[in-house]
Amino acid sequence: MNEPAAPHPGENVEYRVAHLRDRLAAEELGELGVRAEMRAGAVVVTGTVPSAQCRETVLRTVHEELSGLSVHTDVVVAETATPDHAEELP
Amino acid sequence: MIRVAAVGDIHMGLESQGLLRPAFDTLPDCADLLLLAGDLTRHGTPEEARVVAREVRGLAVPVVAVLGNHDHHDEQPGKVAALLEDAGVRVLEGEGTVVECAGTRVGVAGTKGFGGGFVGRSAGEFGEPLMKEFVRYSRRCADGLRAALEELDRQGCAIRVALTHFSPVADTLAGEPPEIYPFLGSYLLAEAIDTAGADLSVHGHAHAGTEHGMTAGGVRVRNVAQPVIRRAFNVYHLHAG
Numbered sequence: 001m002n003e004p005a006a007p008h009p010g011e012n013v014e015y016r017v018a019h020l021r022d023r024l025a026a027e028e029l030g031e032l033g034v035r036a037e038m039r040a041g042a043v044v045v046t047g048t049v050p051s052a053q054c055r056e057t058v059l060r061t062v063h064e065e066l067s068g069l070s071v072h073t074d075v076v077v078a079e080t081a082t083p084d085h086a087e088e089l090p
Numbered sequence: 091m092i093r094v095a096a097v098g099d100i101h102m103g104l105e106s107q108g109l110l111r112p113a114f115d116t117l118p119d120c121a122d123l124l125l126l127a128g129d130l131t132r133h134g135t136p137e138e139a140r141v142v143a144r145e146v147r148g149l150a151v152p153v154v155a156v157l158g159n160h161d162h163h164d165e166q167p168g169k170v171a172a173l174l175e176d177a178g179v180r181v182l183e184g185e186g187t188v189v190e191c192a193g194t195r196v197g198v199a200g201t202k203g204f205g206g207g208f209v210g211r212s213a214g215e216f217g218e219p220l221m222k223e224f225v226r227y228s229r230r231c232a233d234g235l236r237a238a239l240e241e242l243d244r245q246g247c248a249i250r251v252a253l254t255h256f257s258p259v260a261d262t263l264a265g266e267p268p269e270i271y272p273f274l275g276s277y278l279l280a281e282a283i284d285t286a287g288a289d290l291s292v293h294g295h296a297h298a299g300t301e302h303g304m305t306a307g308g309v310r311v312r313n314v315a316q317p318v319i320r321r322a323f324n325v326y327h328l329h330a331g
Binding site for chain 1: 093099100101102103105106109110112113116120132133160163267289290297298310312316317319320321322323324325326327328329
């Protein structure tokens, strides 16, 4: 992976993160559950999405929108297994 | 003993068909009914609603749902609800339904609910018309839930469940940024539940929240958003009386 370029002097990364969140919500994903936060000079993107296709789209959008920034992602697909036990509510 | 299966925030899109059906087909082995706690679609389009409808059509247990904010995004919630009802789902908004489970009358009262926040940190019905309408809408949802729970009591339900999309308590939001709590729920829902009484409160909406909480009046609350429970659904065993 190439070393990310430093943000341009004076560039406000916070607004780029905000625009990423707007784009995730507005485009085909309608995704409000992915969190993007600044942490120690990098953008950390986390969340659970409903399908593998959604995950690919989120990651592609993140890398387009945050091009040139250091980005860490931990986006997982919702699990669909049957529960192995119930909770008793006496 | 009544076995209640529940999940919310399944966010089905056009590529989602069949993801949940294998698990839903096991429901008769472990549950008496399935509750869907809103955000069943991504944008609330009829096409997405048809995916959800096909996913639950013909299940061997009754299915009761409320819509979520995503199901309103395309501004056709009536159409979304109608498509689900056509597939046999009972969709609730400010009303209740009674399900007979092994001789026990189980009542489910539902509303999408809305935001506004929690006691001491909540929006007030004051100022601009939009702000007042925000709070009034949340209050109408809560009033509908209370009236539905009270009606289920009059109908002799041995067990009553409050089904919402937005959260009635802050407990189950733990993990979400505190700054957005007012967009995730309202204490008005909990006040309605505590006033009318219920055996369990089930909601979704807060993907990064936690499963367990309780209202001030002692009603157990469960956040069943799929990202929280990390399963196709969870099952709760309730005991009448």
